[in-house]
Amino acid sequence: MQPLFDDVTFEVGTPAQLAAMRTQPARALFSEATIAFLDDFSRYLLQHPAARGWPDVATLAFWCRRRALEREKQRYADLPMRLGRGLAFHITPGNVATSFAWSLTAGLLSGNSNLVRLPSRAFPQAALICEALNQVLQHHPGMAPYLCLVRYPPDRRLNDLFSSWCQTRLIWGGDNTIVTLRQSPLPPRSLDLAFADRYSLALIDADRYLAIADKAAVAASFYNDTYLLDQNACTSPRLVVWLGDRQRIAQARGLFWCELETLAAARYPLQPMVALNKFSRFCQHSARSGQLKQASSANLVFRAELSQLDGETLAQREAGGYFLEYLASALEEILPVCGSGCQTLAVLGVDRDAIQQFLAAHRPAGIDRVVPLGQTLAFSLRWDGFDLISALSRCITFAL
Incomplete structure (x- = not known):
């Protein structure tokens, strides 16, 4: 029986895609399909007239270029031994417009399907990023099962449901948000990555x-x-x-x-x-x-x-x-x-x-x-003491 999402607004993805995410197979890390998708996403934003008015959007787009992603890929020597963990549930902060997109990018590059709860505040940057994702997905339909961006009001029922599905939960948004979300239990083998007030x-x-x-x-x-x-x-x-x-x-x-x-x-x-x-x-x-x-x-x-x-x-x-x-x-x-x-x-x-x-x-x-000085906002896949690629993936050990 498909869950009801009456209180959920889908900005990217559909209810059917969201329901199917919990059984979606993981992908290889830094896969060619993911890099190609993000490179086209970058190109779309860099060519969009509205993006020029938002430095945070332009920075995101520049980081998602193929050349930059290939450079990030070279930092990891054990990629053939890693796979995504499965469904990553991202709860992103309400006071920074583009944080959700950085979290999503890390989830995609680490081979996961990604359910992202967007900020409740209607940032124009968020609308522009969602527009870009929807447009680029038309040319990369194979990526559609791996990202779903939603909004919903505070709802313990939905937090419980999505937490019960995920293999990794990323909580961005401060100490109070972390305390609230941790009231929703995770499956036994799932991980919590919490990004507290700093x-x-x-x-x-x-x-x-x-x-x-x-x-x-x-x-x-x-x-x-x-x-x-x-x-x-x-x-x-x-x-x-x-x-x-x-x-x-x-x-x-x-x-x-x-x-x-x-x-x-x-x-x-x-x-x-x-x-x-x-x-x-x-x-x-x-x-x-x-x-x-x-x-x-x-x-x-x-x-x-x-x-x-x-x-x-x-x-x-x-x-x-x-x-x-x-x-x-x-x-x-x-x-x-x-x-x-x-x-x-x-x-x-x-x-x-x-x-x-x-x-x-x-x-x-x-x-x-x-x-x-001047580089504090620069995103890195190593954040708050976590290596996001390693934390969001699992390592397969061969002892043959």
Whole structure:
């Protein structure tokens, strides 16, 4: 008996395809059919006039090109020994427009059929991506059984049903979402991949920054990391740590924030409620901590300077251009904020060897990614400490 999906809106796929997904055979990883499909999907988006207005869509399309996918494929030496696990059920966050598409891409490349619950918010980027998928599927009908993108309101019954079908459940969307979804049991051999609430920080060496001629380019990189998604991405730095002596830091800070304010004034439409929320968050944070002072006069780029870091430093955070700052004389001073909640460390002017030595010496519970400033939003198949291709596939061992 086919389940009823009266409360489910199908953006890509059909009820019959969804019902059949639980018995769909797994595919080889990075199969030619999958790469060809994603390459055509990429081409469709890159040629679509509307995509030019959405940098996040353009980034997705560029990543899905055949050349980029073949490069990713070369990172895995054991692909002939792997198969997809089966049905992957993706629950994606409601505050980032394209996260669902990245999760879907990982599921397809790892050989799975994919049921994706879209954000409840009607992002225009999501509509464009679904349009592209539907158009490209017309030329790749063999891929249709492997992806189904749906929307439905919070419904324990549907969560229970889809969870009972899947071999892997990916929960993107924060701690509360994880707690709710885990009330729906999985089959005994199924896996949960949970992407919890995280935070990120930037580390800038003052001397190296001052030596850079094109400081406007640095500001543009930091703007893309933060304002582009309104600091809603867990990868967006909320804390900026300056490294060096105080005099050089003072000089670097003045130039850095001035460049960012100029850029934000030209590009970022500050809403009154966002401005009010930032000031309110500062007041709340300041009342709870005696280690905080306002470091900016304008609200567009709102800065609060900390006199010390601890495990609660980033518990209070706000979006829309709200930044904490800390002045450090040694790299080790960031250790208190490198707990399990710390995801990405964006660096400018700090040597790779110094970061590796810090990680080897202190082995913090957090920091899953170290990237250059300006690259925090760049997707990778290694995310939040998981290798998604390995986690979403099973390895067949031969002992002959």
